[in-house]
Amino acid sequence: MIQVDLEEERKEILKRYRKLLRLAKPLLKAGDAKIIKKAFNVSNDAHKEMRRKSGEPYIYHPLEVALVCVEEIGLGPTSIVAALLHDVVEDTEWELEDIEREFGHKVMQIIDGLTKISGVFDYGSSQQAENFRKMLLTLSDDVRVILIKIADRLNNMRTLSSMPRHKQLKIASETMYLYAPLAHRLGLYTIKSELEDLYLKYTDTDTYNFIIEKINETRLSRNKFIKTFIAPIEEELKAQGFNFSIKGRPKSVYSIYNKMKKQNIPFEEVYDLFAVRIIMDSDYDNEKADCWQVYSVVTDFYRPNPDRLRDWISTPRSNGYESLHTTVMSNTGQWVEVQIRTQRMDDIAERGYAAHWKYKDKEAATNKASPGLDDWITQVRTLLESNDGSAIEFMDDFRGNLFHDEVFVFTPKGDLKVMPFGSTALDFAFEIHTEVGAKCIGAKVNQKLVSINHKLKNGDQVEILTSNKQKPTEDWLNVVVTSRAKAKIKDALREEKKSSILDGKEIVQRKLKQMKLEFNSETVEQLRAYFETKTANEFYYKVGKGIIESTSIKSFKDFKDDKRQKSKSTLDIVKDESSFTKQIKSLKGPDHDQLLIGEDMDVVDYILAKCCNPIPGDDVFGFVTVNEGIKIHRTSCPNALELLSNHGNRVIKAKWTSQQEIAFLAGLRIVGTDRVGLINDVTKVISNELKVNMRSITVDSDAGIFEGTIKLYVHSTQHLEKLMGNLGKVDGVIKITRFDY
Numbered sequence: 001m002i003q004v005d006l007e008e009e010r011k012e013i014l015k016r017y018r019k020l021l022r023l024a025k026p027l028l029k030a031g032d033a034k035i036i037k038k039a040f041n042v043s044n045d046a047h048k049e050m051r052r053k054s055g056e057p058y059i060y061h062p063l064e065v066a067l068v069c070v071e072e073i074g075l076g077p078t079s080i081v082a083a084l085l086h087d088v089v090e091d092t093e094w095e096l097e098d099i100e101r102e103f104g105h106k107v108m109q110i111i112d113g114l115t116k117i118s119g120v121f122d123y124g125s126s127q128q129a130e131n132f133r134k135m136l137l138t139l140s141d142d143v144r145v146i147l148i149k150i151a152d153r154l155n156n157m158r159t160l161s162s163m164p165r166h167k168q169l170k171i172a173s174e175t176m177y178l179y180a181p182l183a184h185r186l187g188l189y190t191i192k193s194e195l196e197d198l199y200l201k202y203t204d205t206d207t208y209n210f211i212i213e214k215i216n217e218t219r220l221s222r223n224k225f226i227k228t229f230i231a232p233i234e235e236e237l238k239a240q241g242f243n244f245s246i247k248g249r250p251k252s253v254y255s256i257y258n259k260m261k262k263q264n265i266p267f268e269e270v271y272d273l274f275a276v277r278i279i280m281d282s283d284y285d286n287e288k289a290d291c292w293q294v295y296s297v298v299t300d301f302y303r304p305n306p307d308r309l310r311d312w313i314s315t316p317r318s319n320g321y322e323s324l325h326t327t328v329m330s331n332t333g334q335w336v337e338v339q340i341r342t343q344r345m346d347d348i349a350e351r352g353y354a355a356h357w358k359y360k361d362k363e364a365a366t367n368k369a370s371p372g373l374d375d376w377i378t379q380v381r382t383l384l385e386s387n388d389g390s391a392i393e394f395m396d397d398f399r400g401n402l403f404h405d406e407v408f409v410f411t412p413k414g415d416l417k418v419m420p421f422g423s424t425a426l427d428f429a430f431e432i433h434t435e436v437g438a439k440c441i442g443a444k445v446n447q448k449l450v451s452i453n454h455k456l457k458n459g460d461q462v463e464i465l466t467s468n469k470q471k472p473t474e475d476w477l478n479v480v481v482t483s484r485a486k487a488k489i490k491d492a493l494r495e496e497k498k499s500s501i502l503d504g505k506e507i508v509q510r511k512l513k514q515m516k517l518e519f520n521s522e523t524v525e526q527l528r529a530y531f532e533t534k535t536a537n538e539f540y541y542k543v544g545k546g547i548i549e550s551t552s553i554k555s556f557k558d559f560k561d562d563k564r565q566k567s568k569s570t571l572d573i574v575k576d577e578s579s580f581t582k583q584i585k586s587l588k589g590p591d592h593d594q595l596l597i598g599e600d601m602d603v604v605d606y607i608l609a610k611c612c613n614p615i616p617g618d619d620v621f622g623f624v625t626v627n628e629g630i631k632i633h634r635t636s637c638p639n640a641l642e643l644l645s646n647h648g649n650r651v652i653k654a655k656w657t658s659q660q661e662i663a664f665l666a667g668l669r670i671v672g673t674d675r676v677g678l679i680n681d682v683t684k685v686i687s688n689e690l691k692v693n694m695r696s697i698t699v700d701s702d703a704g705i706f707e708g709t710i711k712l713y714v715h716s717t718q719h720l721e722k723l724m725g726n727l728g729k730v731d732g733v734i735k736i737t738r739f740d741y
Helices: 006-027 032-046 060-073 077-085 096-103 105-114 127-137 144-158 165-185 189-203 205-217 219-239 253-263 284-301 343-351 353-365 372-386 391-402 425-432 434-438 483-514 521-530 536-545 550-561 563-588 640-646 678-689 717-728
Strands: 244-250 274-280 324-329 335-342 406-410 416-420 440-445 448-450 462-466 595-597 620-624 630-634 651-656 664-673 694-702 705-714 733-739
Touching: 006 032, 006 060, 006 077, 032 077, 032 096, 060 077, 060 144, 060 189, 077 096, 077 105, 077 144, 096 105, 105 144, 144 165, 144 189, 165 189, 165 640, 165 651, 189 205, 189 253, 189 343, 205 219, 205 253, 219 244, 219 274, 219 284, 274 284, 274 343, 284 324, 284 335, 284 343, 335 343, 416 425, 425 434, 425 440, 425 462, 425 483, 434 440, 434 483, 483 521, 483 536, 483 550, 521 536, 521 550, 620 640, 630 640, 664 717, 678 694, 678 705, 678 717, 705 717, 717 733
Parallel strands: 274 335
Antiparallel strands: 244 274, 324 335, 406 416, 440 448, 440 462, 595 651, 620 630, 620 651, 664 705, 664 733, 694 705
C-alpha cells in the first residue's frame, strides 16, 4: 500500500492555489479574490475523500483546470470559480441550487452546462453525444462553458497515463474527434496542438516517440539554421525602427505525423519542419501596413513560393485568426514558413475566443470588428434550434460545419460571404435566405451558368437562380455541406413528409373500406410488415408518394388468408435451423482463436472487422454492435475515432495471446525501381523463404517505377514485420507499407 504524506500534500495544494491567485491577480477586481477563496475551500472540502486514478488528491484536478483557464486561455474570475467547482455537482452531495445560492446564477449556469447527464440511455444512442449536445446548448448563452470544458479535457489528457488502456483509447479518440477541432475553431491553437500530440502519444506510441526522437536529434542544427536565417531580417527590421521579436518553433508532432501519412513520406522529407514567427508591437491602425512592410523585408532576402502566400489579415479566418503566412527558400535550399503578425494578432492566435473579447471594443470603435466568431455562435444556435434528430446525427452535422477550411465568395452586389470549404451553389442560396435556398434551380458563378451542386472557389461571384415550382428533395442533403442548409432542407422535407403521410393514410382507409377490412392498429401493423416498412408512418408515406401503389394493397387480403399456414411453416424452419446450428457446432469443434476480451479477459465469440482486418499482434479493441455481437477493430482503424468517441460505453478491452498458427489476410504495398526479375525475387521471398501463401498480386510499372499490391496470409504482426524486412532487402525495392483494404 502506498504511504501518503498528508502534510506534503497540503503544502502542494496551497502552493498550486497561490500560483492560481498570482496568475489571476491582473484580472481581479475588488472582492474577486474572496469569492475565489470561497470556491477553492468548497471544492477542497467536497473532494477531500476523493483521489484520482494516479493516487493524487482530487483537488489537484480542479486547480489545474482553473490554472489552464487563466494561464493558457486568459479567462477571468467567474471562469476560475466555475473551474474550481466544475465537478462538485457531478461527484458530491452539492446540488445546482446550492451553487446558485452561494455563488450566483451565472456560475450555476456554467456548471450546469459542464455537468454530465445521468440516467439510462436507449441502446444504440450515445451518452457522449447527448452530453456534448447538452454542453453546446449553453454555448449561445455563455461560451465560457466550452472554454472550461476544453481546459478540463486538456488536464485529463495530460494525466491520461494513469488510466487503463481501453479508457485511454476512448478519451483520446473523443478528444481528437471533438475537442481538438473545437479548440481550433475557437482559435486555441496551442491547446489544439497539444491535444493532437497527446492523442498520438496514447494511440500510436511508437510513432510519437520516433518523431520526438527525430525532432530532438535535429534540435542543435535547427537552432543554428534559424539563427543564420533570421540574422539579416533582424538587422533590417531594427534599421527600419520596428519593435519586434522573432522566434522559431518546430511543427507539432501530430502535424509532422499527418504530413508523413498524407504524403506517404519519411520524416526527413517533411520540408517545413519548423516555422519562424515575427511578432511586432504595432498601433491598431497601422497593423496591416506594418505586416506587409515586414513581408517586403523578408522577401528581399529570400525568394517566396507564390503558391504558399496566405493573407489572413485582409480577410481573417472565421475564428478570428489574423496573420500573414509565406513560405520562402533559404540560402541552404530549405523551405521555411514565415508567419508575420502583431502582438494583438498573436494574443488572439494563442488565446482564441477570450482574447477576441478583450479586443472587441477597440475593434468596434474603429469599425474593424471581425464578425467571424459571433457568426459562428449564431450558426451553432441555429443548428441547435433546428436539430430534433439523434444526438449522433447532431454531432455529425456539427463537426461537418465546424472544422472545414473556408472559401471567400461574393454576392452580385459585392458582399463577402465566408463559407466552409466544399460549399456548393445550393449552400450559398440557403446562406442568402431559406426561401431562396428552397426555390434554387441553379446559379451563375462569374457569369457562367452552373448546377446547384457546383463547388465554390475563393473569389467566386455567385448569383442564385430560383423558380416557384422548385421544392427541396432528399438528394439535396447530399449536395450541401453547411448545417444551416441541411437543417432547412430537413425542415422542408419534414413538412412535405407530414403531408404525404396524411394523404397515404386517407388512401389506406379508403382501400380497406372497399375490401371490407377494419381500419385498426392490428391491420395497420400487418400491412406495415407485409410491405416491409419500419413504421406505420413510413408505410403511409410510401403510399402517399406512390412508391407503394394503392392497387397493390388489394394483394394484402391474400396474405391475411394464408397467414396461419405461413406461421406454421416458419416455426418448423426455426426448429430445423436450431438443430442444424447445433450439428454444425458439434462438427466444427471448439474455436482456436485466442483473443481475450473484456475486464476478465475471457475467450468469447467475436467477428474481425472488415474495415481494418486486424491480425494477431495488432493493438485492438472490442466493440459491442447492435446486431452482430462483438467486433474487433485495430486502434488505427479508420472508423475507430468515431466508434470510440460516440459509443465509448460499448468499447471493451481486447488483447491477443499466444495461439496456434491461424492465417489472417493482410495487404502490402511495394514501391521500387523496375528491373528484369524483380517480381520473381519478390515472390521467392514470400513463397519460398517464409512459406507464405498469396491470395493476389497486382503490379504496375511506369517510366521505370514499379508499384505493386500483394494480399497474403500471415500469422501475426511479427510474422508480417519479418516478411516486410526480408522484402526490403530485395534489390530495387524502395518502400514497403501495410494497407487496409
